[in-house]
């Protein structure tokens with residue numbers, strides 16, 4: 338992973354340096370070129386990160402660094418990060434969180450990546466003026482995070498394959514030319530490593546709901562007696 342990442346870091350670093358050191362002496366189209374290089378290398382970095390995660394999953398070396406985190410705060414911060422991008426596309430963004438902190442044991446970086454991936458898909462596959470809802474609720478044992486969009490939806494025939502590696506539904510090609518169909522596979526694996534689940538319900542033309550389930554820890558969680 339070092340061999341893949343280092344050359345890319347150099348491209349990103351020097352693109353940035355070139356732009357900043359030019360001190361206004363670059364023409365508008367030259368600045369444009371640099372921005373294209375920066376965007377392309379950012380996307381390449383995401384693809385590389387996904388390929389690295391896939392090989393870690395297959396080798397069984399994707400290890401979580403878990404710590405107790407308040408799930409409600411975690412989701413509030415994530416929602417705040419995504420709000421500008423979502424609203425920039427004129428998509429109505431509704432966030433419903435409970436008053437309680439809801440402690441979970443999580444690898445914050447990995448979990449952040451998995452949930453951001455769901456939000457990114459919701460944003461990609463929802464047209465302007467649509468809506469995205471982020472809802473958290475809980476019972477005595479689990480927290481549930483629902484990401485609901487009013488996007489293009491996923492055809493019934495495609496639904497069984499949506500969490501498979503490199504799968505891309507047929508209806509998405511006009512929306513996301515660059516997708517490679519790895520995000521959901523990795524996101525589900527991350528949830529499962531946390532002892533949780535990632536499930537989906539969808540209807541073409543109506544929208545999709547992705548639900549993350551995670552075990553609660555602490556006093557709220559009721560430990561089941563062994564049968």
Ligand code: ADP
Nearest residue numbers: 458459462490505506509516517518519520521
């Ligand atoms: P990609 O990088 O292609 O988006 P994902 O694994 O994240 O890969 O998603 C796999 C496929 O599932 C996508 O190509 C798309 O067809 C479909 N998909 C995922 N999320 C949504 C959504 N919210 N609405 C409609 N289709 C979706």
